[in-house]
Every structure is written in C-alpha cells, then in structure tokens.
Amino acid sequence: MTALLEIEGLCKAYPGVVANDDIFFSIAPGEIHALLGENGAGKSTLVKMIYGLVKPDRGTMRLRGAAYAPGAPRAARAAGVAMVFQHFSLFEALSVAENIALGMEDPPKSRDLAQRITTVSQTYGLPLDPHRLVGDLSAGERQRVEIIRCLLQDPKLLIMDEPTSVLTPQEVEILFHTLRKLAAEGTAILYISHKLEEIRTLCDAATILRLGRKVGACTPREVTAAHMAELMVGKSLSQPARPDHDPGAVLLEVRALSATPANPFGTALRDIAFLVREGEVLGIGGVAGNGQDELLAALSGETRVAPDAIMFKQQGIGALGPNARRALGLLCAPEERLGHAAAPEMSLTENALLTGRLRQGLDRHGFVDWARTRAFANRIISRFDVRTPGPWVAARALSGGNLQKFVIGREILQEPMVLVVNQPTWGVDASAAAAIRQALLDLAQGGAAVIVISQDLDELLEISDRFCALSEGRLSAPRPARGLSMEEIGLMLGGAHDMHEAVA
Amino acid sequence: MIVDPVTLIVALITVATPILLAAIGELVVEKAGVLNLGVEGMMIMGAVCGFVVAHHSGSAFLGFVAGMGGGIALAFLFAILTQILLANQVASGLALTLFGLGLAALIGVGYGGLALPAVFRPFPDALHDIPVAGPILFSHSVLVYVALILVAAVWYGLTRTRIGLVLRAVGENHDAAHALGYKVVRIRIAAILFGGACAGLGGAFLSVVRVQNWLEAMTAGAGWIALALVVFASWKPWRVLLGAWLFGGIAALQLRLQAAEVGVPVALLDASPYLITIIVLVIISSDRSRAALNAPAMLGRIFHASG
Numbered sequence: 096m097t098a099l100l101e102i103e104g105l106c107k108a109y110p111g112v113v114a115n116d117d118i119f120f121s122i123a124p125g126e127i128h129a130l131l132g133e134n135g136a137g138k139s140t141l142v143k144m145i146y147g148l149v150k151p152d153r154g155t156m157r158l159r160g161a162a163y164a165p166g167a168p169r170a171a172r173a174a175g176v177a178m179v180f181q182h183f184s185l186f187e188a189l190s191v192a193e194n195i196a197l198g199m200e201d202p203p204k205s206r207d208l209a210q211r212i213t214t215v216s217q218t219y220g221l222p223l224d225p226h227r228l229v230g231d232l233s234a235g236e237r238q239r240v241e242i243i244r245c246l247l248q249d250p251k252l253l254i255m256d257e258p259t260s261v262l263t264p265q266e267v268e269i270l271f272h273t274l275r276k277l278a279a280e281g282t283a284i285l286y287i288s289h290k291l292e293e294i295r296t297l298c299d300a301a302t303i304l305r306l307g308r309k310v311g312a313c314t315p316r317e318v319t320a321a322h323m324a325e326l327m328v329g330k331s332l333s334q335p336a337r338p339d340h341d342p343g344a345v346l347l348e349v350r351a352l353s354a355t356p357a358n359p360f361g362t363a364l365r366d367i368a369f370l371v372r373e374g375e376v377l378g379i380g381g382v383a384g385n386g387q388d389e390l391l392a393a394l395s396g397e398t399r400v401a402p403d404a405i406m407f408k409q410q411g412i413g414a415l416g417p418n419a420r421r422a423l424g425l426l427c428a429p430e431e432r433l434g435h436a437a438a439p440e441m442s443l444t445e446n447a448l449l450t451g452r453l454r455q456g457l458d459r460h461g462f463v464d465w466a467r468t469r470a471f472a473n474r475i476i477s478r479f480d481v482r483t484p485g486p487w488v489a490a491r492a493l494s495g496g497n498l499q500k501f502v503i504g505r506e507i508l509q510e511p512m513v514l515v516v517n518q519p520t521w522g523v524d525a526s527a528a529a530a531i532r533q534a535l536l537d538l539a540q541g542g543a544a545v546i547v548i549s550q551d552l553d554e555l556l557e558i559s560d561r562f563c564a565l566s567e568g569r570l571s572a573p574r575p576a577r578g579l580s581m582e583e584i585g586l587m588l589g590g591a592h593d594m595h596e597a598v599a
Numbered sequence: 600m601i602v603d604p605v606t607l608i609v610a611l612i613t614v615a616t617p618i619l620l621a622a623i624g625e626l627v628v629e630k631a632g633v634l635n636l637g638v639e640g641m642m643i644m645g646a647v648c649g650f651v652v653a654h655h656s657g658s659a660f661l662g663f664v665a666g667m668g669g670g671i672a673l674a675f676l677f678a679i680l681t682q683i684l685l686a687n688q689v690a691s692g693l694a695l696t697l698f699g700l701g702l703a704a705l706i707g708v709g710y711g712g713l714a715l716p717a718v719f720r721p722f723p724d725a726l727h728d729i730p731v732a733g734p735i736l737f738s739h740s741v742l743v744y745v746a747l748i749l750v751a752a753v754w755y756g757l758t759r760t761r762i763g764l765v766l767r768a769v770g771e772n773h774d775a776a777h778a779l780g781y782k783v784v785r786i787r788i789a790a791i792l793f794g795g796a797c798a799g800l801g802g803a804f805l806s807v808v809r810v811q812n813w814l815e816a817m818t819a820g821a822g823w824i825a826l827a828l829v830v831f832a833s834w835k836p837w838r839v840l841l842g843a844w845l846f847g848g849i850a851a852l853q854l855r856l857q858a859a860e861v862g863v864p865v866a867l868l869d870a871s872p873y874l875i876t877i878i879v880l881v882i883i884s885s886d887r888s889r890a891a892l893n894a895p896a897m898l899g900r901i902f903h904a905s906g
Contacts, residue, residue, distance in 0.1 A: 148778070168780035184775035186768050188896065197768050198779055202761070 097160065099124045099283045100145070100252055105154035107140050113307050114140035118154070120302045120312065122252065127274065127284045129294040129315060131327055132304035133524040138287050141304070142254050145285070146178045147171035159251075172200060177245035178254040179238065187230035191240050194229055198244040215246050219273045234382055235266040242273070253277065254285045259293060263382055264552070264585035271297055289327070289525065290553075291320035303327055328525050342560070343373030346544040347425065347513045348406040352413075354393050362386040364393060367570045369563060371513065371544040376535065378559030378576060379548045381588055386568040387548050388430065391517045394546070395427035396420045407513070421453050424512035428502050430521065430548075432495065436502040439491040443483065446490050447472040447505055454509045471508070479504035480530065496527035503531055507538050514538060517548040532558050552584055564588045602855045607848070609734050612743055613809055615847025617642065617801035617818075619746050621825035622832075622839045623753050624797025629829055630757060631790035632770035632897035636692025637677055639822025640699020641798035642805070644669035647703040649803025650813040651710060659718045662807045663742065663800060670799020671792050673699050678791040681901070682784050688899050700816060710813045718742075718808050742804050747840075749797070754836040766790060770895035773902040783902050798822065824876065831880030833893045846876040 098121035107115040115137045122128045132138045143149040145156065147165030156163045158174055165171040168178075185194050192209050196202040203211065209225040216223040221239040229237060238258060245253055255274075259267045274284055274297065288294055294301060295315045303311040303326045311326040348370040355363050364386050371377045381387060392398040394405065395417050402411035407423055417427075429435040437446045448457050448468045457468045472486035479500045483493055490498055499519065506514055519535065520528035536558055539545045548565070549555050555562055556576055563573040564587035571587045621638050628635050648669030653662025677695050680686040721744060722737040729737070757763040766786060769776045773783045805821070806813055824846060832838035850872040857868050 147780075168778070172780075180778060184772070184778045186771040186775060188771050188893070189764075189768065193764055193768075196761070197764060197776075197781075 101157040129298035129301035130287045136304040137307040175251035177250035179241045192225040195244045352404040362568045365568045376545045378555035378562045381565035426506045426511035427515040430517040437490040444472045444486040475504040496523040515546045610851035611847040615843040617805045619843035620801030621798040622828045624794035628794035634899035637695025640696035641670040642802035643703040645799030645802025646806040647707045650806040666799045666803025667796040670795040674795020678788045
C-alpha cells in the first residue's frame with residue numbers, strides 16, 4: 096500500500112531547545128499510528144507542523160505522493176488533515192453547531208449544518224444535540240464536538256492529541272469503536288498518547304520519540320508495554336512497591352458531608368462519607384468536574400462545613416480553617432500547581448514558607464526566619480530531586496513535573512498524619528510520576544493516611560488500598576482496589592453504584 | 600402639566616444618540632474580548648474634530664467623517680498599545696481618556712461659540728407636522744436614524760453572520776480561535792477601530808447636532824455611561840438601546856423639572872440620570888449566572904500567540 100503521509104528529516108528548533116531533530120515515519124491509509132513519548136519529547140511540535148501551526152526548519156512532508164507544506168491550519172484542512180486537540184479548542188458560550196461551523200472552511204447554512212451534525216453523529220455512534228451550549232456538555236461530549244467537526248470535513252488523516260485523558264473507561268470504548276470504524280473506511284489516524292495499554296489495543300504501528308529524536312518504531316501488539324516504556328523513557332522504570340501491611344486506627348472520618356460550591360459552575364457535594372486509617376492509601380477516582388475541587392476545599396478547610404462532618408482522630412474539625420487543620424496534621428496539595436498550590440511569581444523559598452510556616456516553625460514573633468525557610472526549601476529540593484538552579488528561582492520557571500515534585504514534597508516533609516493530594520501526577524512525565532507515587536507510598540508506610548484524588552485510574556489501582564468513585568458530587572462506597580476491573584470501575588464512575596452492588 | 604410628553608420624547612432621543620453610538624461600538628470591541636476604557640477620550644476627540652471641520656468646511660457631513668476620524672486615530676493608538684505592544688488594557692484605556700480630553704481641549708482653543716452649518720434631515724417638513732408621530736418619528740437629524748440602523752446591524756452581524764461568529768469566538772477563547780487559524784490580533788484591531796469610529800461619531804453628534812457649540816469636556820462622562828451601559832446590558836444590542844433611551848429620558852426630564860422649579864435640589868436632579876440608569880441596569884442584570892454566560896470570557900485578557 097502506498098503511504099498517505101511521509102515525513103522525512105523534519106527538524107524544528109526553538110531558542111535553547113531542539114524540539115524535533117530529523118524525524119521520519121510514514122502512515123498508510125486506514126492505519127492507526129501511535130506517536131509515543133513523554134512530555135517534552137516533541138510530539139506536540141511534530142503534529143503542529145503537520146497541521147500547519149508551526150513551520151519546520153528543515154525536512155519534507157509528502158501527502159499522497161505530493162509535496163505538502165501547509166502554511167496555516169486552513170491549508171492543512173483543505174488538504175484533508177484534521178486535528179482533535181488535547182486541550183479542547185472549544186468556545187463554551189457558543190452552541191455545538193456554532194463551534195463546528197467555526198472549524199469549517201465553508202460552513203453550510205445553520206439548518207443544513209444541524210442536520211449534517213445529527214446524521215454524522217448517528218453514523219459514528221456519537222450522540223450530540225447541535226443546539227446545546229458547549230459549556231453545558233461533559234468532557235466526553237465536548238470531545239465528540241471536536242471529532243464531529245473533523246469528520247464533517249471528510250479528512251484523510253485525523254490527528255488525535257491525548258484524546259482519552261478526560262474520558263471514563265466506557266467513553267474510551269465508544270471512542271475506540273468510532274476510530275476503528277473510521278480506519279476501516281480508509282481514514283488514517285495519528286494517535287498521540289503516553290498510555291501504553293491503550294496503544295497496544297488500538298494502534299497498528301508506533302513511532303517513539305524521546306527528547307526530540309525518533310528512538311524507535313514497533314508494532315504495539317507484538318511488544319510488551321514495558322518494552323515501549325523503556326524506549327520512551329530511556330531507562331527501565333521501577334514499579335512503585337510496598338510490602339503488605341495491616342491498617343491501623345482510623346485517622347480521618349468524613350460523614351454526611353454536603354457543601355454548596357463557591358463558584359456557580361461548581362459541583363455540590365452530596366452526603367459524602369468515608370474513612371481512612373493509619374498506613375492506608377484511599378484512591379478517589381472520577382472525571383474532573385465531578386466535585387474533586389470542592390472535596391479538596393472541604394478537606395483542606397478552604398470551605399468550612401459542619402464541625403462533625405469531618406472528624407480527625409475523633410475530633411470534629413469541619414469548622415476549622417486551613418492553618419488549624421495543618422497544625423493538627425491534616426495537609427493538602429491541590430491540583431492547580433500555579434496559582435493554588437504555589438504562587439507563580441514567588442520564589443521556591445517563599446512558596447515553602449506559605450504552607451510550611453506553622454509545622455516547621457519558620458517564623459518568630461511575626462518575623463520570617465529566612466535561614467530556616469531556605470534550609471527547608473533546600474531539603475525539599477534535594478530529597479525530591481527537584482531540578483532547579485536553586486531555591487531563589489520563581490515557581491513559574493519550573494517545569495510542571497519539577498514544580499509538582501516540589502509541591503508534594505513540601506507537604507510530605509512536614510510529616511502529615513493525613514495527606515490529601517489532587518491529581519498528583521497530572522502533566523508529569525513518567526519517571527517523575529513514579530517518584531511521586533513512591534513517595535506517597537513511603538509516607539503511608541510510615542503510618543500516615545493518604546487520600547489520592549485522580550483521574551488516572553491506572554495510577555489509583557497501582558497505589559491505592561481501597562478505591563471509591565466521585566460522580567456528580569456523590570462518593571461511591573469504597574472497595575478494595577486489588578482485583579478491581581476497569582469495567583467495575585466504569586460502573587462506579589457512571590454513578591450506577593446500586594446496580595453494581597446487586598451484581599456483586 | 601409641567602412636561603409635554605411629545606417634546607420630552609423628541610429630546611430623549613437626541614440626548615440618547617451619542618451614548619448609543621459610543622456604546623454600540625464598545626459592545627463590538629468587548630465582544631472581541633478587548634476592554635477599551637478610552638471611550639470618553641475618543642468621544643471628546645470626535646466632538647472637537649467634528650466641530651472644527653464642520654465649521655471650516657461648512658458641511659455637517661464632513662464634520663461627522665472628521666469625528667469618526669478623530670475617534671479612529673485615538674483607537675488606533677490604543678490598538679497599537681494593547682494588541683501589538685501587549686500593554687495592559689485597563690491602564691491604556693484610562694490613559695487614552697486623559698490624553699483625549701487634553702488633546703481635544705488644545706485643538707478646540709478659540710472655537711467656542713463659532714457658527715455651524717445646518718444638519719440634513721432626511722424627512723420632508725410635511726411629515727413633521729403630523730401631530731405626535733411627526734415630531735417623534737420624523738423630526739430628527741440623519742444621525743439618529745443611522746444610530747438605530749447601526750444597532751440593528753450590529754445585532755444581525757453578531758448573531759447571524761460568520762464574521763460575527765468569528766468575532767464572538769475570538770472574545771470567547773482567543774487561544775482556540777488562534778488554533779483554528781483565525782487572526783486574533785487583526786480581528787481585534789478591526790473591532791477597536793470600529794469602536795473608535797462609533798465613539799467619534801457620537802462625539803461629533805454631540806457638538807455638531809445636539810449642543811451646536813464646542814465646550815471643553817462637553818462629553819461630561821457620557822463615555823463612562825456608555826461603558827457601564829454595555830456591561831449592564833449584558834452585551835446585548837437591544838438592551839443597550841433601551842438603556843440609552845432610559846438615560847436620555849431621565850436627562851431630558853430632569854432639565855424640564857429644573858426649569859419648572861420643582862422642590863428638589865438641582866444637584867440631585869443633575870445626578871439623577873446617572874443614578875437611575877445604573878440602578879435600573881443593575882437590577883436588569885442581577886441574574887448573575889445568565890449575565891456571566893453572556894460576558895466575553897477573554898474580556899481584557901492579553902493574547903500572546905505561542906507556538
């Protein structure tokens with residue numbers, strides 16, 4: 096079969112970094128081709144060049160045998176290349192049909208367009224109402240908008256950038272079904288991901304990038320996930336490990352916790368109940384926007400609730416503020432690294448002071464003890480391998496993974512009795528993620544209770560003792576994580592707890 | 600009766616028109632995601648340029664064109680500062696108002712009280728003489744009708760055309776619009792210049808038609824009212840029209856009440872149009888969730904193209 100897209104010797108350098116160096120591969124019509132690599136491996140730059148957002152410095156691309164050098168996304172779309180973005184490129188205040196019209200070169204009249212949207216969405220099993228506002232849609236539905244926008248252009252090559260990171264397992268199944276159907280009709284798909292098992296089930300071929308260079312190619316079905324991970328990271332990863340243990344006394348108990356959100360688009364928490372014991376890791380899964388931020392705010396003390404709704408060692412702390420809770424030993428690391436967990440413009444030393452002041456005794460009579468604070472910041476940096484020139488660097492200047500290590504490390508070094516983390520490895524590369532997970536396990540091993548809120552189900556299954564799902568502000572009953580299948584988790588996430596209980 | 604309703608409505612429409620013109624222009628600017636606080640400055644520039652050119656050329660039409668030119672010139676400065684040099688929009692807008700007020704005073708030295716040409720009225724005199732409807736509908740200068748057509752055109756353009764959709768998209772999420780290949784900066788500059796033209800035209804109407812004189816700082820906060828109008832009208836053109844008429848109505852009414860010497864302090868009557876307009880608009884837009892949904896999400900945010 097002749098190749099649809101051939102890429103040869105593609106190079107792109109930015110000041111200070113070579114994002115792509117001599118990349119080559121080809122995709123045949125109807126092939127699902129994986130582009131695999133860690134953050135910063137150059138995947139995004141590569142697809143931006145294919146989609147005409149970035150111009151290559153050197154190298155050639157050929158589409159169906161003809162030279163292909165799109166100057167703008169418009170040209171790429173005209174040539175039959177469509178892209179579904181990682182961070183949705185949608186407009187919340189506009190309707191589905193308006194959003195789709197914006198991505199088309201020559202949109203038909205709005206009534207015809209609505210008709211076509213309905214037809215295409217039914218053909219590919221992606222139900223969608225063209226008149227709804229995108230702001231009211233779930234993450235999975237929003238992705239459908241993007242996919243249908245692409246499909247209406249009848250693309251020859253569909254680029255998908257990390258499409259499953261926001262989906263529930265069931266939604267992933269629907270997506271894969273659609274993609275296989277498209278491939279069977281002859282559409283080539285360039286699938287960007289770092290989720291190895293997904294690539295093994297879906298893709299026909301894979302190109303692996305590391306630090307801007309192509310480091311390998313393989314047929315994903317024929318190799319192990321570990322092999323691909325090694326190629327991607329450049330070294331073998333150690334799985335986080337911990338010996339078996341017996342849980343100790345109850346440290347934190349939450350009962351009948353309900354809270355209305357501070358922001359009008361937030362999710363209300365409804366009747367949440369769970370408990371965590373010494374030495375235990377409790378995983379809370381769920382698609383973002385189902386109450387994760389609100390739950391963290393209630394646990395950290397940013398939102399005050401009824402005193403007895405949150406019991407810390409049999410003491411009602413629901414009405415206490417964050418500092419009082421910190422003093423007791425309940426610490427939190429929120430999801431948003433820049434702006435919530437850390438102040439972007441302040442140095443690492445200053446950021447260390449912000450949560451460490453109380454438990455580390457970093458001030459005296461209202462004056463900051465800078466020597467001690469710097470020493471604390473340095474301890475976090477060395478203990479958690481934060482790559483930075485020094486503690487005087489602004490938090491903003493660190494890469495996502497490094498700042499995340501700093502933020503988690505800052506709380507762990509304060510020796511919490513209960514630590515709550517939200518999305519501890521979001522946007523963090525594989526080796527840093529493994530280090531963070533290991534640190535959380537070590538903390539639990541030392542007798543603390545750890546609550547991990549995450550969208551990454553693989554991560555939760557790997558480190559949790561018990562797992563529960565947060566869905567529309569309700570929490571399912573916790574179940575032992577060991578032996579839990581993805582299907583069961585999917586049902587828990589869908590909110591169908593009762594049905595599941597009946598089956599079990 | 601101390602107030603004749605027909606002359607009151609006629610006066611209301613005249614008083615409302617400069618604010619309406621400035622507000623409808625600013626609405627388009629804000630829908631594109633740009634907050635230009637320099638409306639007052641652009642209006643006063645329009646007022647002085649319009650007056651000077653109309654006086655020398657003897658043509659009101661040329662005066663209006665010059666008024667638009669004055670507004671555009673100031674808007675262009677704002678566009679360069681905020682869209683190309685990426686300066687803070689709030690600070691740039693405030694500076695624009697101060698700069699416009701000062702520059703207009705300088706240009707206008709010696710022009711106070713000079714003669715002006717008559718303004719074209721589109722309808723024949725016979726129509727004016729129809730009782731009630733004649734004065735209300737047919738007695739105005741051409742700009743009043745232009746302003747109404749503009750409101751309808753902006754409404755139609757924003758909600759029914761592709762250009763309007765792209766403009767709203769840019770104001771809603773500039774990164775996504777950029778990723779789809781739309782020229783965010785160019786679209787915003789065009790919107791800013793349109794806003795400048797509208798504000799300048801509003802200013803020229805004020806000096807050439809309504810007051811028929813040049814006075815320093817004669818806009819007297821009309822630009823700020825226009826800004827408030829856009830926000831409280833939840834960025835909807837028809838509500839802007841309603842708000843402008845409300846303001847014009849109270850302003851016209853309070854002048855008549857002052858003349859009739861009712862027992863209310865003059866200072867309170869002077870302030871009443873501003874107070875009542877703001878209060879009514881706040882009540883209209885008090886449904887927070889719906890107002891928030893219609894606000895352009897990128898309002899006042901700097902767009903920096905990356906990658």
